[in-house]
Every structure is written in structure tokens, then in C-alpha cells.
Amino acid sequence: MASRDWIEIESFEAVDDIGVFDRPDIPRVEAILSGAPEREWQQFFAVRARALEQNQPGLRMEILADRLGFHTRASHIEETCRLVNDAVQGTNHDYAAQKAAEERRIADRDAEVRELMSRVKEINSDWPPERGAE
Template sequence: MASRDWIEIESFEAVDDIGQFDRPDIPRVEAILSGAPEREWQQFFVVRARALEQSHPGLRMEILADRLGFHTRAAHLEETCRLVNDAVEGTNHDYAAQRTAEEKRIADRDEEVRAMMAQVKAINASWPPEKAAE
């Protein structure tokens, strides 16, 4: 798979919004990703993210380019970072499985086309068919 198909979290950064007037109640953290995920990868991530958000009220995750942002309290930071990392790793596995299945479907279809081409050659070699005596 291409490098953008397998995304890792390289590091985490706390967002310093101390001087800002209008800010959310819960501080923001950003996971720095190893690359900007492609749209298909992000669609798989959204499924995992929404499931995680439902089981952990208050957690919201969003990807902006090569950063994955989320809000968490300092007391839960390590646990939340692990959950976010698990979501990214799970997405990698889901996406890889889908890509492998798609590649197999393409290979199976290509093999069917090759078999049909061989059959057509055999049909053409004895064409036209002999007419049955009436």
C-alpha cells in the first residue's frame, strides 16, 4: 500500500489557547499524523470515530490535513490519547482489508476476462457452427 494508506500518530500537541477569549470548555489536543490521509481512509476513520465518540461522551475527533484534533481533560489525557491511537490503528486495518478485498475482486474479474478471451478464441476457431440436418 502507498504511504498515505497507512497513517500513524507521530506525536501529540496541546493547543495553547490561554490568550483567546472565545474557547471551548475542554482543552484541545492535536495528534500529528504521519501524512494527510486520503478521503477513503478518512471515511473509514469517521465510522470508528463516531463509535468511539458514542461510547465516550464529550469526545469529538476531526481530521484537518495531517492533524487529528480532539478535546480532553488533563486528567484523562493519556487514556484519550491511547483511544485516539487505537482508532487510527483500527482504521488502518479496516482500510487495508477493504483494499485487499478490492484488489482480489479486480484480480478475479481479470482472470474471468482472460478465460472468456480463451473461450472466444476457441469459438471463433470453429465458427460458424455446423448446422444440424433438418
């Protein structure tokens, strides 16, 4: 798997929205990612994120470019950061497994094509077949 497919959380930043008039009740944190995940990776992440959000009422995660945003209270920040990191790492593993399975399918198909070509060459070497006596 290419290194750009493996996403890490490099750091977390609290969003300073002091003085912003229309803000949510719960403060926002952004995880700074090691790169902007591709759409396919994000689809795997969405599955993990929805499962985590169902187990953690009030937690909502969204990826915007190279940042993963979520809301949490200061008293829960360490636990929430660990949960978010686990979701990212789990996504990496899910995505890597899917990519490996895809590569195996391609290799299997390529082997079958090579075998098919070999068998067609054998058929062609004795073509056309001899016709029986009429």
C-alpha cells in the same frame, strides 16, 4: 497497501489558547499524523470515531489535513491519546482489509476475463457452426 495509506500518529500537541476570548470549556489537543489521509481512509475513520465518541461522552475528533484534533482534560490525556491512537490503527486495519478485498475482486474478474477470451477464441476457431441438413 501503499505506505501513504497507513497513517501513524507521530506526536501530540496541546493547543495553547491561553488568552483567547471565546474558547471551548475543554482544552484542545492535536495528533500530528504521518500524512494527510485520503478521503476514503477518512470515511473509514469516521465510522470508528463515531463509535468511540458514543462510548466516550464529550470526545469529538476531527481531521484537518495532517492533524487530528480533539478536546480532553489534562487528567485524562494519557487514556484519551491511547484511545485516539487505537482508532487510527483500527482504521488502518479496516482500510487495508477493504483494499485487499478490492484487489482480490479485481484479480478474480481479470482471471474470468482471460478465461472468457480463451473460450471465445475456441468458439471462433470453429465458426460458423455447421448447419444441419435441411
